[in-house]
Amino acid sequence: MATANRMIQKGSTGPDVKVLQGLLNQKVPLPKLPQSKKLVEDGIFGAKTDAATRTFQQMKGLKVDGIVGPKTWGALGTGSGVTPPPPPPPPPAGKPTFEQSKPKDGFDSTVNPPWQMVPMSGQKTVILKNATNLTVVSRNPGVATVEDVPKCFVHGGRELIIKGKTKGATFIDVKNGPTTVASLEVAVKTKKTIRASFHLVEDNAGHKTTRTTGSIDAWVKTMNDILLPQANVAVTKQRAISVKINKDLGAVVRFSSHLPGVAASEHEWDLVTAKGDASADFNVFFVWEYEQDINPNHDDTDAGTLGKNCIFEDHAGTNVGDTLTHELGHTLGCGDLYGAADKPLLMYGITDQRGQLVLKTHANIMNP
Ligand SMILES: [Zn+2]
Numbered sequence: 001m002a003t004a005n006r007m008i009q010k011g012s013t014g015p016d017v018k019v020l021q022g023l024l025n026q027k028v029p030l031p032k033l034p035q036s037k038k039l040v041e042d043g044i045f046g047a048k049t050d051a052a053t054r055t056f057q058q059m060k061g062l063k064v065d066g067i068v069g070p071k072t073w074g075a076l077g078t079g080s081g082v083t084p085p086p087p088p089p090p091p092p093a094g095k096p097t098f099e100q101s102k103p104k105d106g107f108d109s110t111v112n113p114p115w116q117m118v119p120m121s122g123q124k125t126v127i128l129k130n131a132t133n134l135t136v137v138s139r140n141p142g143v144a145t146v147e148d149v150p151k152c153f154v155h156g157g158r159e160l161i162i163k164g165k166t167k168g169a170t171f172i173d174v175k176n177g178p179t180t181v182a183s184l185e186v187a188v189k190t191k192k193t194i195r196a197s198f199h200l201v202e203d204n205a206g207h208k209t210t211r212t213t214g215s216i217d218a219w220v221k222t223m224n225d226i227l228l229p230q231a232n233v234a235v236t237k238q239r240a241i242s243v244k245i246n247k248d249l250g251a252v253v254r255f256s257s258h259l260p261g262v263a264a265s266e267h268e269w270d271l272v273t274a275k276g277d278a279s280a281d282f283n284v285f286f287v288w289e290y291e292q293d294i295n296p297n298h299d300d301t302d303a304g305t306l307g308k309n310c311i312f313e314d315h316a317g318t319n320v321g322d323t324l325t326h327e328l329g330h331t332l333g334c335g336d337l338y339g340a341a342d343k344p345l346l347m348y349g350i351t352d353q354r355g356q357l358v359l360k361t362h363a364n365i366m367n368p
Contacts, residue, residue: 009067010050018043019339020068023076024052026350028059077349078338096131096174096182101159106230108360113171113183115360118144118164119232120190125149129157131174134181136160140170144186164188187360189232192367194328196220197277198240199285205248209286210314213240222321223328226346230358231366235282235328243275243285253311255292255304273309282331284324285311302351305330317351326354332366 006016021041030036032055034048050066057064060075098114100107106117106124118124128136136158138146143166149159162172167190174182198216202208220237227233255269264270276283290313292304302316303323310327317323329347330336336349344355347362358366 007067007069008045010045010047012045013043015043015339017045017049020053020076021049022339023078024049024056027076028052028056094130096134097129098182098184099127099129099157101125101127104226104230104356106363111360113185115185115187116162117230117232117363118162118186118188120164120167120188123161123163126160126162126184127157128160128174131158131182135175137173137175138170139173142166143168143170144172144188146172162186187364189367191232191234193234193236194281195238195279196235196282196284197238197280199275199283200242201245201272201285201287202242203245203247203249207249207251207288209288211286215320216240219321219324223325226322226325226356226358227366231363233367238280239277245271245275247271252289252291253287255311269306269311272311276309281308282328283309285309287311287313289313289315303327307331319354322346322354322356323351329362329366334362334365
C-alpha cells in the first residue's frame with residue numbers, strides 16, 4: 001500500500017494516521033480500545049491512538065513500542081494494493097462539469113478529467129452542467145460518439161449520450177470556440193465474461209458450510225449488477241455443487257498450512273482448491289471458517305483469493321454478493337484499498353465498510 005509505509009508514532013499527524021485509526025478501529029475489539037470507544041479518525045496520533053496501537057501490537061505479538069513501522073503496518077493488513085487519489089476540489093461555480101447520470105454506472109469522479117466506461121456497441125448517459133451554449137465533441141468518433149438527448153435540460157444541465165463504437169479510449173471535449181474548457185475521458189470496453197463455479201465444502205469429520213446452493217443465483221446477480229455497468233464484466237454460473245474433502249480439516253481451514261515445515265498432506269488450501277472446476281475462471285469454495293495468517297485463532301480474514309481460487313467462510317458479513325465480487329476483483333488483478341472508507345468502494349479491504357463503486361483504475365485492471 002502506497003501511503004502506509006511512513007513510520008509514525010505519538011505526535012505524528014496526517015492522512016496515514018487517519019488510515020491507522022480506521023484500521024485500529026477495525027482490528028482492535030471495542031472493549032480493548034481506550035475507554036471502550038472507537039478512536040476519532042482525525043489524523044492526529046495522540047494518547048488514545050498510542051494506547052490502541054500498543055494494544056494491537058500486544059495482540060499480534062509485536063514489539064510493544066507504539067511505533068507504527070513496516071511490521072505493524074503489515075500486521076494491520078496494509079501489505080498490498082493502492083490508495084486512490086484524493087478527489088479533485090470541486091470546480092468553481094459556472095465551470096462546465098461532467099457528472100454521473102446515476103450511481104454505479106461506470107463514472108469515476110475521483111480522477112481528473114473524470115472518466116466514464118462505455119460498453120462497445122452500447123451507450124451511457126452523463127450529465128454536463130454549466131455548458132448551455134458550448135459545443136461538445138468526441139476527439140475520436142471512431143471510438144465513441146457523443147450527442148445531446150433532444151430537448152433535455154435535466155438536473156440543471158445537459159444530458160449527453162455517449163455511444164461505444166470500437167474498443168479503446170478517447171475524450172469528450174467541451175469547447176468554447178477553439179478552447180477546450182472541460183473533458184471527460186471515455187473507455188470503450190468489450191464484454192468480458194467470467195465463468196464462475198461454486199462449491200459447498202464439507203470434510204469427513206462433519207465440518208461443513210452452512211451456505212446452500214439456493215442463494216447462489218442472487219449473489220451472481222449482485223456480481224453482475226456491480227460489474228456489468230462499471231467494467232463491462234459479466235459473470236455466469238457454471239456450476240454449484242457440494243464437494244467433500246476426505247480429511248478432517250478441523251475448525252478452521254488454513255491457508256497458513258503453506259508455512260515452512262508443514263507437510264504437503266496438510267496443505268488445506270490445496271486440498272480444498274483441488275476440487276475446483278478446471279474450466280472455470282473463478283472457483284469459489286464456501287467453508288465454515290477460514291484463516292490465512294499465522295494466528296488461526298484470531299478471525300481477521302473472511303475470504304482468501306489466490307489466482308482463480310477463492311475460499312470464502314460463513315462469517316463473511318451480510319453482503320455476501322459484494323464480498324464475492326470483491327474477491328473476483330482480486331482474481332482479475334486488483335489489490336485491496338485502505339483508507340478510503342468515506343467512499344463506498346468495491347475494493348475496500350475491510351468487509352463491513354465495503355461498497356460497490358468501481359474506480360477507473362480497477363475497471364481498467366478487471367477488463368483492460
Ligand atoms: Zn480483499
